[in-house]
Amino acid sequence: xxxxxxxxxxxxxxxxxxxxxxxxxxxxxxxxxxxxxxxxxxxxxxxxxxxxxxxxxxxxxxxxxxxxxxxxxxxxxxxxxxxxxxxxxxxxxxxxxxxxxxxxxxxxxxxxxxxxxxxxxxxxxxxxxxxxxxxxxxxxxxxxxxxxxxxxxxxxxxxxxxxxxxxxxxxxxxxxxxxxxxxxxxxxxxxxxxxxxxxxxxxxxxxxxxxxxxxxxxxxxxxxxxxxxxxxxxxxxxxxxxxxxxxxxxxxxxxxxxxxxxxxxxxxxxxxxxxxxxxxxxxxxxxxxxxxxxxxxxxxxxxxxxxxxxxxxxxxxxxxxxxxxxxxxxx
Amino acid sequence: xxxxxxxxxxxxxxxxxxxxxxxxxxxxxxxxxxxxxxxxxxxxxxxxxxxxxxxxxxxxxxxxxxxxxxxxxxxxxxxxxxxxxxxxxxxxxxxxxxxxxxxxxxxxxxxxxxxxxxxxxxxxxxxxxxxxxxxxxxxxxx
Numbered sequence: 001x002x003x004x005x006x007x008x009x010x011x012x013x014x015x016x017x018x019x020x021x022x023x024x025x026x027x028x029x030x031x032x033x034x035x036x037x038x039x040x041x042x043x044x045x046x047x048x049x050x051x052x053x054x055x056x057x058x059x060x061x062x063x064x065x066x067x068x069x070x071x072x073x074x075x076x077x078x079x080x081x082x083x084x085x086x087x088x089x090x091x092x093x094x095x096x097x098x099x100x101x102x103x104x105x106x107x108x109x110x111x112x113x114x115x116x117x118x119x120x121x122x123x124x125x126x127x128x129x130x131x132x133x134x135x136x137x138x139x140x141x142x143x144x145x146x147x148x149x150x151x152x153x154x155x156x157x158x159x160x161x162x163x164x165x166x167x168x169x170x171x172x173x174x175x176x177x178x179x180x181x182x183x184x185x186x187x188x189x190x191x192x193x194x195x196x197x198x199x200x201x202x203x204x205x206x207x208x209x210x211x212x213x214x215x216x217x218x219x220x221x222x223x224x225x226x227x228x229x230x231x232x233x234x235x236x237x238x239x240x241x242x243x244x245x246x247x248x249x250x251x252x253x254x255x256x257x258x259x260x261x262x263x264x265x266x267x268x269x270x271x272x273x274x275x276x277x278x279x280x281x282x283x284x285x286x287x288x289x290x291x292x293x294x295x296x297x298x299x300x301x302x303x304x305x306x307x308x309x310x311x312x313x314x315x316x317x318x319x320x321x322x323x324x325x326x327x328x329x330x331x
Numbered sequence: 332x333x334x335x336x337x338x339x340x341x342x343x344x345x346x347x348x349x350x351x352x353x354x355x356x357x358x359x360x361x362x363x364x365x366x367x368x369x370x371x372x373x374x375x376x377x378x379x380x381x382x383x384x385x386x387x388x389x390x391x392x393x394x395x396x397x398x399x400x401x402x403x404x405x406x407x408x409x410x411x412x413x414x415x416x417x418x419x420x421x422x423x424x425x426x427x428x429x430x431x432x433x434x435x436x437x438x439x440x441x442x443x444x445x446x447x448x449x450x451x452x453x454x455x456x457x458x459x460x461x462x463x464x465x466x467x468x469x470x471x472x473x
Contacts, residue, residue, distance in 0.1 A: 171426040183473045242400040248365030
C-alpha cells in the first residue's frame, strides 16, 4: 500500500512528542526497542516505513462487533484478544452501542436532534490496551473473581464499556454535543464510555497519553465499582459534610485535584485514579498546593483507598484458625 | 405549598437561637467559621438525629441557607414549584441542574432520577443568588 504522507505529516505536526529517528536495527528488534523508548506512535511510524519499502496505513477492522483502528493483522488479533479477555476475565462486554444508548437515555432533556447525534466511533488500539490495564487494577472484584471477594454479595456495577464520539454537555433543553468530556459512567446502564475528546488527552500527565487513557478509565470505573465505599471515604477524609457539600473544616486534607473538589464522588474517583496510576502523586501532591487546598498531599486518601482495596480479596495464607483444642493434632 | 418543602422554608426564616430552640438542637453543636458555596463565614447547625438538614447562619445569627441533602428521599417534590427562573449547572453531577426559584427563596438540584439536594434561603433576585450563593462547578470532563 502507498504511503499516506498527508496522514503521517498531520500526525507529526499534532504530536506533542518529537518523532525519534528510525532505529539502526530493522524488524522485530527495532519495533520492540522503539516501543520501549518512545511508545506506540514511534512504532506506528516505524511500521509505516518498514516492509517491502511500502507502508500500511491504519484501517478500521470490525472485531467481535466493535470497530477498531488497527495497523496490521497482528493488531487485529491483539484487539480481539483484549476484547475477549475483558469479557471473559472481567464480565464486561466491549459494546459501543450500549454507550451511545446510555448517553441518549441519560440526557432526556437535551434536544432530540442532539441525542440523535450521539454516535459510536472506532476504538484506537491504545484505548483498548488502556482499558485492559485499567480493569486489571480492579480484577479481584470483577467477573469470576468477584464471587470470591468481599463484593460477592453485590451485583457488579459495570457490565459494559464503550467508545462513543461525544457525550452531551448538560441534561437541559440547551444541551449540545460536547467536546470536552473524556469519559463518563452511567449507573443505570452499568456502562462506562470513553469519548473522542480523551483519545489524545494528556490533561493530568503531560507527555504521557497512554497513562492518561488508563487514568481516565480508572476514574470512570471507580465511579461504578467504588461507589459502595463513598460514605466511608467521606468519613475518612473529613473534607465533606455529605456527597455534595464541603465540611469547611480548616485542617481537612483537600482532594488531589481541583476537579476532585467538585463533590465527594469526583474526589473518590480522582483519588482512586492516582492510587492506581500514580501513587506518589496522591501521596506527595502536585508540588505546589498548600495543605488544605486541592492538590495537597493526600496520605489520608491513600490510606482509605488502600484499606478498601486490601479487603477485596482474602489474603493468601490468611486461613481461618482451627476450632477446638489447638494442642491436639487431628489426623 | 405543603410537606417537607414548606417545612424547610419555614425553618429557613429562623435565626440560630430560635431554630435551636424550635428543633431542640444543642447549641453546642454549632460550628462557626465554615462556609456554604459562595457564603462565608457562616455558622452551621446540624443534628442528624433531629433533622436531616444543615442550617447555616451569618455570624450575627441571621439565617443564611437551609440545606437539605438527599432531598428526594426526604420527600421534596419539585413538581410543587413549576418552571424555575433559571437552570444552572449543579455540583452534584454532570447530569444535574439546579432549578432556581429566587423569588421564593428555593433552589433544587435535580436530575432525571430525582432530587439530589435542596436549598432554602431568604427570597432574593436571580442575580444575587448567582453572585452570593451559587458557585458554578468546573466542566465535568469525566
